[in-house]
Amino acid sequence: MKKTALNAWHHDHGAKMVSFAGFEMPISYTSISEEHLNVRKGVGAFDVSHMGEFIIKGKEALDLVQSISSNDASKLKIGQAQYTCIPNDQGGIVDDMLVYRLAEDQCAEGEKAFMLVVNASNIEKDWDWIKKHNRFDTRMINISDATGLIAVQGPKAAELIDSLTNVDVTGIPYYHFTKGKIAGKENVIISATGYTGSGGVEIYADNKDIVDIWLAIMEAGKSYGIQATGLAARDTLRLEMGFCLYGNDINDETSPIEAGLSWITKTKKAADFPSKAVFKAQRKEGVTKKLVGFTLEDRRVPRHDYIILNAEKEEIGVVSSGTMSPSLDKPIGMGYVPKAYAKEGTELYIQFRKKELKATVHGLPFVKLS
Secondary structure, three states: EEEOOOOOHHHHHHOOEEEEEEEEEEEOOOOOHHHHHHHHHHOOEEOOOOOOEEEEOOOOOHHHHHHHOOOOHHHHHHHHHHEEEEEEOOOOEEEEEEEEEOOOOOOOOOEEEEEEEHHHHHHHOOOOHHOOOOOOOEEEOOHHEEEEEEEEEEEOOOHHHOOOOOOOHHHOOOOEEEEEEEOOOEEEEEEEOOOOOOOEEEEEEEEHHHHHHHHHHHHHHHOOEEEEHHHHHHHEEEEEEEOOOOOOOOOOOOOOOOOOOOOHOOOOOOOOOOOOHHHHHHHHOOOEEEEEEEEEEOOOOOOOOOOOOOOOOEEEEEEEEEEOOOOOOOOEEEEEHHHHHOOOOOOOEEEEEEEEEEEEEEEOOOOOOO
């Protein structure tokens, strides 16, 4: 297994470590519920250095990004980020990712630069896919192994990081970023993004600096009630917000239109990209299945691949993600069902061994934060 630069710190601080996407990663330090609620109310820090980062740089860098992305990267200004997906040729999703429009101070004349942030489990797969589509005058640089990533999330996160840097972190708009100095370390990207819905930032830095940055954050964060937070709480936090997880809610066989991601599927953009015609048809004709959220009356948690039944106890779909929501204190989940069953309030059942657990379709997100 690979290890992030913070691996020793996690072991020293009692983290429960698991194998995840080829890395040894912290799943939790105390309890999932405690870590989850601390992020919702205060601030938590996540080591997510397992994520992949690619630099796309060249005169036709935008053309390459546009050719593999469902969203429209031509709209990005320097200092902006964008959520998107990489469609395959069959109407499915290779991966979802973030696209960052970087400054051009280290580019030759006429060049543009982007950073793509991809899921850890898909680094090699994504790299090969993008390389296959690179027929442009542009270079691809895989900086994944050299880059550390810390997510500092929660309503107190921006204020905390503001105390450690020379930039106005609290003034960075959502899905914007800047470069600055944190804890004396130069050339750090501070991005107003995250996977929790509770606000905060994500911090990209060279691996040689990431431990010192983490230690400074944990020290300065003491007065803010900071807690190191594992991947288990990251999952419950994202699920409460209805954010998709690759491999569960979206994959090579799910369409972004089916997954409720029409807003990142720009079929009217001039650039062509894989499955553009498929998505145009789905927009026009509709889809036969949709990703929906649901809550359970029972205390038992719906798990990935559990069968979804209709009111007549007929099999109609499968659970893609499920958990016990710490904020709502009830089980929640998402899954794909025929469009006829996607209306909020629709009665469903989840097959649990020999029992059927009553569920109700719930609008997303499950938790609405101010």
